[in-house]
Amino acid sequence: MSFSKGFRCLGYFRNLHYRQGVVNHRFNSSYALAYEVFGEPTEVLKKVPIQTERHVKGNHVMIKYLASPINPADINTIQGVYPVKPTSFPVIGGNEGVAEVIQVGPNVKNIKLGDKVIPSGSTTGTWTTHRVLTEKDLIVLDKNIDTMFAAQIAVNPCTAYRMMQDFVKLKEGDSIIQNGGNSAVGIYVIQLAKFWNIRSINVIRDRPDLEQTKEYLKSLGADYVLTEEEIRKRELMDKIFSDISKPKLALNCVGGQCATDCVRHLDDDGTMVTYGGMSKKPVVIPTGSFIFKNHKYVGYWQTRWNMMNFNSSQRHKMLEELTELSANKKLITPKVIQVSLDEYKEAIENMQKGFSNAKYVFKFD
Ligand SMILES: NC(=O)c1ccc[n+]([C@@H]2O[C@H](COP(=O)([O-])OP(=O)(O)OC[C@H]3O[C@@H](n4cnc5c(N)ncnc54)[C@H](OP(=O)(O)O)[C@@H]3O)[C@@H](O)[C@H]2O)c1
Structure with missing residues (x-):
């Protein structure tokens, strides 16, 4: 393979002296x-x-x-x-x-x-x-x-922020459910939910370090961290819903069976936002979810949002807010x-x- 057409060797690119500024960078390789x-x-x-x-x-x-x-x-x-x-x-x-x-x-x-x-x-x-x-x-x-x-x-903090702001008017004490709870997006969702006083149910795959992963997500503010199998246990879920309300918003980055199982817990009139397909399986929705529960299904793509809001004040405000949350340790990477x-x-x-x-x-x- 040759990159000769697009990329040329950088042999002479040394000892740069910048005309405009005080920085006198020297680098041997790019x-x-x-x-x-x-x-x-x-x-x-x-x-x-x-x-x-x-x-x-x-x-x-x-x-x-x-x-x-x-x-x-x-x-x-x-x-x-x-x-x-x-x-x-x-x-x-x-x-x-x-x-x-x-x-x-x-x-x-x-x-x-x-x-x-x-x-x-x-x-x-x-x-x-x-x-x-x-x-x-x-x-x-x-x-x-x-x-x-x-x-x-x-990408990820902005995706988490927009998905929680733009689809459902969440108020303090409301709850959300998400799969891929330990993904980077999921981790920002957990922390923003905590900051905005929203309760979160976070679904992850079973794994060898399950208890450590659960503890880690809880330390960031997750209310519940459950495996894909646990959210199918009726008794366990009934107990959880005696503590928190049914989720108004579901965030789906996995698809397949796990997405269907999250939908089963969504409150009437709730919305599922699909933003990823990590399982590479399609999203299958039970018919009753449309007819009897009036659920809504939408997708979100940060790239499209950025194109529509390229230099908008909304975009700059979001970046400023996220930066401030990070500076105040409310948002951990x-x-x-x-x-x-x-x-x-x-x-x-x-x-x-x-x-x-x-x-x-x-x-x-
Ligand atoms: N639409 C948008 O604008 C947008 C923006 C950002 C991200 N995304 C998408 O969101 C997803 C997460 O991105 P990220 O950067 O947060 O990823 P990440 O930090 O790399 O995390 C990947 C997540 O996917 C899970 N996962 C991987 N394979 C899986 C499978 N077969 N079944 C179930 N879960 C599986 C991982 O769980 P384990 O720990 O169990 O492996 C982990 O929770 C990706 O699909 C990404 O493309 C979309």
Whole structure:
């Protein structure tokens, strides 16, 4: 495999002196994880040297990535089964991450050296040490934001936030049910629910470290953590519903039998939001749920919401609120396993095995 057309060796890219600012960065190498064809990430991804402009011009900004997570959607994108597809190859993997601004072009107005930024759109390629983008491709975050939280702020916390805000008017004391309770999105849902005084029932798969996982999620604010089997136990569920109300909102990232079982506990007129399909099985809804319980079924996709609200005040307000919650320790980042670009195969293989209880994040030096 050759990346000669798209990526050239970076031999001369040394001892950069920035015209505009005080930062005098020196870096010997700039690398990315990229692919030239769709396929299994461990087979098609390659770590390649890349070349970026020596001095950025106009409204361009050079950024140096600090951290970038591996999300399930990144895997699906590389496999070619995600709705957003790259239009030309080779392409750099990754969809979100946080970077530091290391050079700004003369026409850049609202971004300065040292700012912490995230990409404003999707599929920009974040598994890379450096990138040159335009000012409008970037959103500036609070400079004190925690790096690991910032690396993941654009997708999972926002998804959790919107799904709990936009579909059902939840009030204090109401309850929700979700599967994938230990997923990154699920962990943010648990913490936002706790912060907004909403009770949560969180469904996870049975696992060797079940009790530790339950305790961990409860320590974050989960009211109940149950296995997929436990939510089928009538007596147990009756006991729970003598303590909390029936959920008005169900969040589904798994599909298959587990989604159907969550629906059985949804209150009349309740809504299920499907945002993932981790079991790769379809969502099957009992007929009575539509006719007698008046349940509603909707989907949510953060990418679409971002496109509709690209530079909206609503988006900036949400990011500010989430940043503040993180700063006040009301929102803890899911457990992170930091890896280098060289460790991508092992990280992706482990992630695909499941039960990792953690998010793999590329950390750049
Ligand atoms: N629609 C949107 O806008 C949007 C936004 C963000 C995320 N998502 C989707 O939400 C899902 C979770 O994303 P994430 O970043 O939070 O993922 P994550 O942290 O990697 O967690 C993956 C979750 O899926 C569970 N899982 C994996 N395989 C499963 C299976 N066969 N059956 C049941 N559960 C299974 C895992 O449970 P174990 O620990 O038991 O393996 C874990 O809870 C993904 O499908 C992702 O694409 C969608």
